[in-house]
Amino acid sequence: MSVTDKVKSLLRHRAASPAPGQEAVIALAGNPNVGKSTVFNRLTGLKQHTGNWPGKTVDAAEGFFERDGRRLRVVDIPGMYSLTPRSPEEQTAVEFLCAGRADAVAVVCDAGCLVRGISFVLEMAELTDRPIIVCVNLIDEAGRRGIRVDTGRLSALLGMPVVASSAASGKGLGELAACMAKASAGGRRRNCPATYPLPVEEKLRRLASAVAACAGKNAPGVRPRFFALKLLQDDSDPFVRSIADASGMAPEMRERLRSLARECREELAAGGLDGGKLTATVISRRMITAGAICEQCVSKDSGRQRAVSDVRLDRFFTGRVSGRLCMLLLLCLVFWLTIVGANYPSEWLSGVFGRLEPALRSRLDGWGMSSFARGLLVDGVYRVLTRIIAVMLPPMAIFFPLFTLLEDAGYLPRAAFNLDASLCRCGACGKQALTTCMGFGCNAVGVTGCRIIDSPRERLIAILTNSFIPCNGRFPMLTALIALFLTGSVAPPLDSLLGAALLTGLICLGLAASFGASKLLSLTLLRGEPSSFALELPPFRKPRIGSVIVRSMLDRTLFVLGRAAAVAAPAGAVIWLTANVRAGGESILSVICRFLEPAGQLLGMDGVILTAFLLGLPANEIVIPLIIMAYMAQGSLNGLNDAGAVHSLLLANGWTVGRAVCVMLFTLMHWPCATTCVTIFRETRSLKWTALAVLIPTAAGCAVCAAAAALFRMAGMM
Amino acid sequence: MTDANEMVCSLRCLRDGECGRILALGECGGLYKRLLDLGFIEGARVRKLFSAPSGSPAAYLVMDAVIALRSADADGIAVMKNECDR
Numbered sequence: 105m106s107v108t109d110k111v112k113s114l115l116r117h118r119a120a121s122p123a124p125g126q127e128a129v130i131a132l133a134g135n136p137n138v139g140k141s142t143v144f145n146r147l148t149g150l151k152q153h154t155g156n157w158p159g160k161t162v163d164a165a166e167g168f169f170e171r172d173g174r175r176l177r178v179v180d181i182p183g184m185y186s187l188t189p190r191s192p193e194e195q196t197a198v199e200f201l202c203a204g205r206a207d208a209v210a211v212v213c214d215a216g217c218l219v220r221g222i223s224f225v226l227e228m229a230e231l232t233d234r235p236i237i238v239c240v241n242l243i244d245e246a247g248r249r250g251i252r253v254d255t256g257r258l259s260a261l262l263g264m265p266v267v268a269s270s271a272a273s274g275k276g277l278g279e280l281a282a283c284m285a286k287a288s289a290g291g292r293r294r295n296c297p298a299t300y301p302l303p304v305e306e307k308l309r310r311l312a313s314a315v316a317a318c319a320g321k322n323a324p325g326v327r328p329r330f331f332a333l334k335l336l337q338d339d340s341d342p343f344v345r346s347i348a349d350a351s352g353m354a355p356e357m358r359e360r361l362r363s364l365a366r367e368c369r370e371e372l373a374a375g376g377l378d379g380g381k382l383t384a385t386v387i388s389r390r391m392i393t394a395g396a397i398c399e400q401c402v403s404k405d406s407g408r409q410r411a412v413s414d415v416r417l418d419r420f421f422t423g424r425v426s427g428r429l430c431m432l433l434l435l436c437l438v439f440w441l442t443i444v445g446a447n448y449p450s451e452w453l454s455g456v457f458g459r460l461e462p463a464l465r466s467r468l469d470g471w472g473m474s475s476f477a478r479g480l481l482v483d484g485v486y487r488v489l490t491r492i493i494a495v496m497l498p499p500m501a502i503f504f505p506l507f508t509l510l511e512d513a514g515y516l517p518r519a520a521f522n523l524d525a526s527l528c529r530c531g532a533c534g535k536q537a538l539t540t541c542m543g544f545g546c547n548a549v550g551v552t553g554c555r556i557i558d559s560p561r562e563r564l565i566a567i568l569t570n571s572f573i574p575c576n577g578r579f580p581m582l583t584a585l586i587a588l589f590l591t592g593s594v595a596p597p598l599d600s601l602l603g604a605a606l607l608t609g610l611i612c613l614g615l616a617a618s619f620g621a622s623k624l625l626s627l628t629l630l631r632g633e634p635s636s637f638a639l640e641l642p643p644f645r646k647p648r649i650g651s652v653i654v655r656s657m658l659d660r661t662l663f664v665l666g667r668a669a670a671v672a673a674p675a676g677a678v679i680w681l682t683a684n685v686r687a688g689g690e691s692i693l694s695v696i697c698r699f700l701e702p703a704g705q706l707l708g709m710d711g712v713i714l715t716a717f718l719l720g721l722p723a724n725e726i727v728i729p730l731i732i733m734a735y736m737a738q739g740s741l742n743g744l745n746d747a748g749a750v751h752s753l754l755l756a757n758g759w760t761v762g763r764a765v766c767v768m769l770f771t772l773m774h775w776p777c778a779t780t781c782v783t784i785f786r787e788t789r790s791l792k793w794t795a796l797a798v799l800i801p802t803a804a805g806c807a808v809c810a811a812a813a814a815l816f817r818m819a820g821m822m
Numbered sequence: 823m824t825d826a827n828e829m830v831c832s833l834r835c836l837r838d839g840e841c842g843r844i845l846a847l848g849e850c851g852g853l854y855k856r857l858l859d860l861g862f863i864e865g866a867r868v869r870k871l872f873s874a875p876s877g878s879p880a881a882y883l884v885m886d887a888v889i890a891l892r893s894a895d896a897d898g899i900a901v902m903k904n905e906c907d908r
Contacts, residue, residue: 391861422872
């Protein structure tokens, strides 16, 4: 199906409103990196939206499709290794499952490492008595490595429907959809085959009957035996609370169960099965059962085990020299493509918006709008909004697909692998390398991405230091200033090379600042040992270009653009008001500029630049246009596109090379944009940490700029 | 292959390409359960594939998946070295 077809079907579907109560809910679960999202996207097409359950801050995708006359709502819950939540993402998944909202569960497994997948299926079977469908995905990839899976046998052994699929090509998904439709109609399934050592089983029976008696009615969809198992392992497990909450268990009953669980634990410990050992026994038993099942239905062609070429590629991408060189070159390539490629659509978009403006103006005139209101709407809101869309959309529409491409191919985990040692020295987590890379696209996306980091301490470090990474919004500013002041006098073929080198230098400075701040945080406010780190390195895969573009546009680009637009529209009105409301014959803007002049001078800049950074809070893209607007004493943003004219305007207002460098440094390090601030608050749920995320880069920027300005003054360059 | 003591070491001591069978998981802090979930259970076969330039982290093949562990974490896993069977 082409993209336009998908969009059309999306529109069609929106027109026909869904009939509530007529649909079944299927949860899509599985380990991370098994192609779960691909299965989800293939099943639901583009008919999805982001669901937000009450009280939950983490989003999960939700979509629907129709099959055999049934409407199925599929909920893509975050990938997890087991039903013991260790990160906020996994916690959401578990809460969803405990609430019993799913009529059936589809577990996606990787045919290439089936034992782990089946072990998860077994745990899921212990949790719920609802139907389970097993989807053995990536079957083609496993086939290339000489792995064959006998799905009929697997289905017989598990007592569940099993479908082999290769979601990337769509193979097997029709059958999966049919199985889902059938399973959602209800029906029972055979009980789970995993059993534990006798003493554990005996305690489980005792606890489970107590659970059944206590709760009266159980948590919907959760077996008492599973609740008993979780209680036995660790009654402070968030899982236990989730289930107790979902079943509305009274506090005194929880206390009774807790004391019974403690009793059982003590008895087991006396028999040699204490805390850690018990957990190990439970997980090993499940894994061994899964291994025995797989032994009977997986055949391996021993000649073609885990591809040797994969290991060779890995050695190359993680090598001492080759690994680092690759990382740097890839980074440069992505930036170059983004910056060069974004120019043309940006110009085209601003042209279109410019041509639309007179029409809008005359339409508003036709409605008899006062000139003040019209100015506010057109010169304020419309200009700022369109400017942000024109400058922001194209680079993001290029950067995010490229980034997703690297993600899809499996390169990013290798980058995290390479950077882990340095990040470990900074007291941070290797996965921070991934969120750092995302920050190059947009800091807000980088902050959201920090959910992949398990340890709360390390997640906070990653969130607080992300805004040191120059995002797409700040790149155009950096490149423009480099071209105007630093490489302007260099001959053509060399200037772009020098420019690229200078930009890379600035980026490295940003990275160093981010790492330095991480180190500082881990030594002061967020003290603690670097926690453990287990990162899965998936096999290299050929990325699917089409789905990459669609997915990155939907998931990241439009998401960020929507949030930015929501902030930019009111900001546009404020900017216009400051420039046009006069107090004592002077616009508020120039009053602010004059007030900030001394501070600006101290930092090697001037009041106008500092004011522009302040007003540019909604989006850094408008800082340069704001500076130009203020210097020209105009009332609205203006498309002064001629580089020469801009250069002479800046020179006439006292700009020097030194000042340009200070502005670039301040661009790199100042408060995060409004979208990022809002995202940080959403992720941390704390005003204190949000304030700190603003303070840290601002303080660093002020210190660096003041020092640079002092140096330049000594050298007589300012 | 003669001295049994030489055969038992921590996962970290394996050289690139060497294999072993897991004997026990020590206190790996918060990672304990995660490691179990990933397949580092008693009796599981592991193979060290490659390591980062500084030696940490290193990538291990376990349960047909490649998992990177820091050397401090790999230290807590005892293995019995053996011949790779592939």
